[in-house]
Amino acid sequence: MSSSVPVYQPGPGEISDETAPIRNLRLTGQHIDGWFVARYITALIGIYIALITPASVTLSIRVGQIDPEGKAGSLALVASVGAAAALFSNPVFGALSDRSSSRFGQRKPFILVGVILGSLAVFAIGLAPSIALVAVGWAIAQIAFNAAIAAAIAILPERVPEQLRGRVSGFMGMTGQVGVVGGVYLIQLVGNEGAGMFVWPAVLGLALVLPFVLTLKEAPRTRKELGPVNLRHILGSLWINPFQHRDFGLMWAGRFFVWISLYLLTTYKTYFLVDHLGYTLDDVAPILTLAMLILAICMTISSISGGWISDRVGRRKIFVVGASLLFVVAMLIVGFSTSTTGFLIGIGVAGLAQGLFMGVDYALVAQVLPDQKSEAAKGMGVFNLSSTIPQTIAPIIAPVLLTIGAVGGAGNYPALYLGAAAFALAGAVLIQLIRGVR
CATH class of the missing domain: 1.20.1250.20 (MFS general substrate transporter like domains)
Incomplete structure (x- = not known):
């Protein structure tokens, strides 16, 4: 991958009309090269392994273990609760990430904390004794993992220059599918008994995310630069006027x-x-x-x-x-x-x-x-x-x-x-x- 994604250097006249990638390159000094892209794509795969493995395999197994007679209806309930949580959490946490003035950066805290909290929620599902607690755990997992996804996806327009976005987008396009295949294969290795079927995909996901998060350089922004965070702003995160844009x-x-x-x-x-x-x-x-x-x-x-x-x-x-x-x-x-x-x-x-x-x-x-x-x-x-x-x-x-x-x-x-x-x-x-x- 390093040979196909060259280091990006801004041209002499570009600083006067800064795009987001040029601004971040100037402030952080972090070049977008093949290793950056490799870590980024690997992190996305990690998030999807941690999230999609339960969605596609282990969640239905756990529901069947708890409620073998009514598993179809119970799974529909759990999946619906999770889908509703995912629907709103992605844009809402994306907007909150945009307005973050954390000294650790705008994206890193949301990616790392999101994956950790999502993993803990998935662990809890493996131990949950009732369908109600499984539904609560799955809703929290969806919220947390989608917060991480929202912050991670923003890296593309924010850090990757336009002339490299097609290649990076191409790798991004297959991350979900790799996550599905990798998760299913992992479950075949570790088995589908006990809490381990929830623990190992989450552990692998976190391990794949860490190299990117720990090496991502961000320039903290002030509250004055970003503007206030209030209810109106949070509700506005669900809408972009299609007539204006x-x-x-x-x-x-x-x-x-x-x-x-x-x-x-x-x-x-x-x-x-x-x-x-x-x-x-x-x-x-x-x-x-x-x-x-x-x-x-x-x-x-x-x-x-x-x-x-x-x-x-x-x-x-x-x-x-x-x-x-x-x-x-x-x-x-x-x-x-x-x-x-x-x-x-x-x-x-x-x-x-x-x-x-x-x-x-x-x-x-x-x-x-x-x-x-x-x-x-x-x-x-x-x-x-x-x-x-x-x-x-x-x-x-x-x-x-x-x-x-x-x-x-x-x-x-x-x-x-x-x-x-x-x-x-x-x-x-x-x-x-x-x-x-x-």
């Missing part, structure tokens, strides 16, 4: 529609295989495992290569629009597939689309943030809502789409994925309307 609003809305399309695919892929391709709940697991492996490989390849090419050509929008259109193709392939091969091809195309989108969209939104010098974490926190809200909306939309033209009790899956293709196309159109970025 048109390009940011278009990027937010475009990602929102594309992510609805993605969640319609990933949430209902099991039922598609069972109801449309004839699998049963007993024999569908191997196909789902293969599908997720294909998705992860394709996503990683397109994310890293897309970000690198984006930097080379100096363009962002064309890649994100292209990825949105690739989602349209993926949904059509899946929707009209009549075989497992067709389904897996569609999943592969969706992986390429998701990787390309995530590999460049952070770099794109960093260029249209309303105020990246003073409110980078707030802006990135609000932007992240464009991918978290669709998780709630997609399951509401899907049953409606499945009833269109349905015959008998079987859902109309071509209608579902035609609808998903329409959402992705709407996202492409909205992103194409952005004017301030090539």
